[in-house]
Amino acid sequence: MKLIDLVQTLDIVPDERAARGLIMRGDVLVDGRPVTSPQAEVSTDAEIRLKGQVVAEISRGQRKLEPVLKEAKFDVQGCVSADLGASAGGFTKVLLDHGACRVYAVDVGYGILDLSLRNDPRVIVLERTNARTLTADIIREKLSRVVGDLSFISWRAVLPAVAQLLARRAELLLLVKPQFELAALGRGKELDRGIAVGTDLAGEALRQLLPVWTEHGLAVRGVHRCPVRGTRGNQEYFVHLVDNEG
Secondary structure: OEHHHHHHOOOOOOOHHHHHHHHHOOOEEEOOEEOOOOOOEOOOOOOEEEOOOOOOOOHHHHHHHHHHHHHOOOOOOOOEEEEEOOOOOHHHHHHHHOOOOEEEEEOOOOOOOOHHHHOOOOEEEEOOOOHHHOOOOOOOOOEEEEEEEOOOOOHHHHHHHHHOOEEEEEEEEEEEOHHHHHHHOOOHHHOEOOEOOOHHHHHHHHHHOHHHHHHOOEEEEEEEEOOOOOOOOOOOEEEEEEEOOO
């Protein structure tokens, strides 16, 4: 994958132009070394870090989740929570601001989480951790609330692991990215340069996930448009799920 594409998935920059500038200044380290070519090919398993005191932009994640949290009446007060694909920590900050007692910040990357969140005793940092490999040995308490913003993977691959960690009456607010859901179904050719054009494709991506939610004892309470489009312009959707067996 090209470095500029990988950096854009981390939600530390608002757009492609900002990502390009960050890379060309040498502020992005790949496996500990600066890479200054935006088009450099890097492994999705590479360790991506920000150099020195570069401030991670957590506001983009906040702008995604904050209004939807209120719209969905997603109450996190006093809840043990998880942020899947935490990146710089925008979602984590929103959870804390709304009263979550503890947040597990899960991300495959390393060194990306904002320093203020990293030092917050309410945040348990789980870096270099793939959400689909989570177990009760990693998170040793049940989760009442889960939020998530993942790239290059379908929720159908992640939910089996996450479902095992849910408390009774748990609620989830997961960002569904139609382009990745369709790609996981082998329908990537229907995308226009990586973009799911039109509501039909997006609706199909959401419908294809219905049996996945049901299989894991979850019911859809609501679907909400993400107020911030993806870096390539994709319209993404938050799905509000509730434990149907609690």
